Amino acid sequence: MTQRYVLVLTVLLTLAGLAMFVYKWQVLGFPLSENQETPVWTIESAISFDSGPGSIKVNLHIPTLTPGFRTLNENSVSRGYGFSLNYGSGGREAQWAIRRADGRQTIYYRITVFEDAGSEQADTTPPFPPPPAINEPFKTAVDVIVAEVREHSADTASFTTELLRRLNDPSPDPNVELLLSDIESDVDFVDVATMMLAAARIPARMVRGFELSGRQRSADLEPWLEIHDGDRWRFFNPTTGEENLPDHFFIWWRGNEQLINVDGGSNVEVDFAIQEAHLDAVAIAKSQAAKSGATMFDFSLYSLPIQTQAVYAVLLMIPIGALVMVVMRNIVGIDAFGTFMPVLIALAFRETKLVWGIVLFSVLIALGLSIRFLLERLRLLLVPRLSAVLIVVVLLMLLISLVSHKMGMETGLSVALFPMVIIAMTIERMSVVWEERGAADAMRAGGGSLLVATIAYIFMGFEWLEHLVFTFPELLLIVLALVLLAGRYTGYRLLELGRFKALANN
Amino acid sequence: MFATARKLREAGVLGLNERNAEFIMRLNPRRLYPRVDDKALTKQLALEAGMPVPDLYGIIDNQGDIRRFGEIVADYDSFVVKPAQGSGGEGILVITGRSKRKRDCFRLSSGVLITEDEIAHHISNIVSGQYSLSGSLDKALIEYCVHFDPVFAEVSYQGVPDIRVIVYRGYPTMAMVRLPTRASDGKANLHQGAVGAGVDISRGLTLTGVLKNDLVEEHPDTGALIAGLEIPQWDFILESAARGYEVTGLGYLGVDMVIDADRGPLILEMNARPGLNIQIANGTGLSNRIRRIDEIYDADATPAERAAIARREFSADRQLQML
16 A cells, blocks of 8 residues: 555656656756856955945956957946946946845845957057165065076066966075065065066056856956057966966956945955856757747746756765665665764865865874774763763864875865764764674674765766756656655665575585 | 575565565554553563463563662572563663673673673663664563573574564464574674574474574584474463464464473464564475465464464475375
8 A cells, every 4th residue: 555655746746857857858948968168257355344324235257358358248236326437547447335234234246258269459668667665675676686687688568477386485585584574465476577577667456356167156356467568468377486367367457446435334244156057058058948938938947046046956866875875774784873974075075076075084084093992991971971072072183184285195185074963973982883793793883874974975976967966857757756766666676686596505 | 586485485584574564564464562562561461361471570561760770680590581572672671690690790691790780781771772673761670580491502602592483363373482692792692693403393393493584404513413302281382372372363473482491382472573584494485374374364263272273284294195
């Protein structure tokens, strides 16, 4: 009886999932796979601040000249604000103004661009910059360096390269050391470089932008260096001195002014989110859906704010991990700790990458276990003991991060992404199993967890699957149907075939 | 792979998925679980039904009572400490005697000495729920330590050998004797390394043993032959096991009994999710017998009648003939 209900439910879910999938795919034209040819990026800057008592004016630098990219559209979302576009010294500026506002305010500016290698906008030829006013002892240092660099270079470009090489020298000469003594960030560094170039009468400016790639929830602006050689603008990597611009580098604004200026507001935060989409597929589907009046698009994930989209791109893969878990446990029969521990570990693997994930996880569990065995001797009660293990896990994460950072292995930092409570419970379960059933059983279940996590990671990492589930979330109904079906699977588990082999040969 | 699965299906082997979905979930309503998961309650129910159980010396159900431990065991040299809601034999301490020189020093079944402080810590772990199935607060039972009947002395390494009977809808279906080994630390649990020996239900004779998943003829520590031992009071054991159905209401039940040298068979505990290794120990699957019981099921049969039917139906010889 139950069997029949489950079958009916499974069929219904599958049909519903398939019907919505086919409709969106065939009628609305949603793409089945990610189209690599014309990627479109939407960059959303969310500006939030606490409003003061009086009127508020917000000025934000926005992209003006963007070599390699063309703008598809741009818009701003700001309730009740007056909006205008102005030209400042650093390029275009968006301005929002309001007489009065209450509480925390959030304003969005969104621009959609696509790559076009032929996009070379005309730019002004700047005048020679005036020599910068520098105080002693810095002035002498600048003069000495400029003179030396000039000796070792032939033209503007080689001068810039040589200058950057000297500034980045791991064992700098005393003059460079003096100039770089109080820089705190990459931006300050590029600032010093432009000042030196100005001293050599070379027009130079800082540009800031992003390397566009996939979905980024909070993208960081990267400073780059631009110089004019009398003919055109050229780009230099400030940290290596090489003349280049990274692939997909999108320039947001130029100059050393602040990105944003808010009059009458405080606690200003600007957050950039980047979303990669596909022009000739999703965009067309969108316009078609709008034309035919279908509401389906309104309910697609592409209508959500980009930051939320990035979250769902990950969340939607969890059911896939759960399905892997169900198959591994109930159909293959692998022992693992905790029901969803492997899925959570697999999620952490997405950030750490597989090999490092396994190494970090094993190191963490091994260290945690040895400390747990020491704790055993103290004879602590259950809850304090669990808490102690949790604290030890947090400390171990910190230690691993610090040690690996000192050793120059930045991957070690990602240990912080492991779900620490789950790790602590795993250590506790493992030590209990270890004590009561022996090391072999504990290792087997631990290895089983790691194996399931790895397989879940592999499945959750398929990009085509991620795209498919993100574009067609209704496919999760089919995943649900499969899980229900597995819930009524009463056949043998794969490993049981080995376990009961003796009985088969009778 | 599919060929093996088909052969197992033919041999009537029950798999974990089928056990969970078809028997445990269908025949064992969750509300009845406390009757077997809480050993204090099991003991009480069994006593009310007139079944023999080991005497209870005391229950410690909060951290403050732990200091009463010395008082509870003052008159006894041997006793067992176990969590009321433990599973798989975890958290059980078997104390077989006291140190001659220090009264607060006890001897474990393995021969190792343990101080009263260490036992108190263990009880504290039990009470705080380390061994309980749900992780919730638990009780520690302190009870009579069984002096086991010499029948299994040759094939046990310390500890107490016990008899597990699977009872399906009140009918004893399959049985095995679980023999402690050095590796199992005196505990009669197969996954801890104890040997399981199948039992011919019709005659009460042991068959060959199984260690982990392999067949063994001899006990790994004592070297004695496992097969052919006659279990005393077999009728009484089968009948008591069958009565476990009336006591718990669980349609798929494992009843664990021990044979005490003085008091005869005693019920140690009952289990709502008995393991499947018993099939390997008996060299046959559970499904065929379950099907047979479904055919001859009689709701009005008394425990004694059901035990008699089991003796008639499930003989090892008959099994051989069927194959």
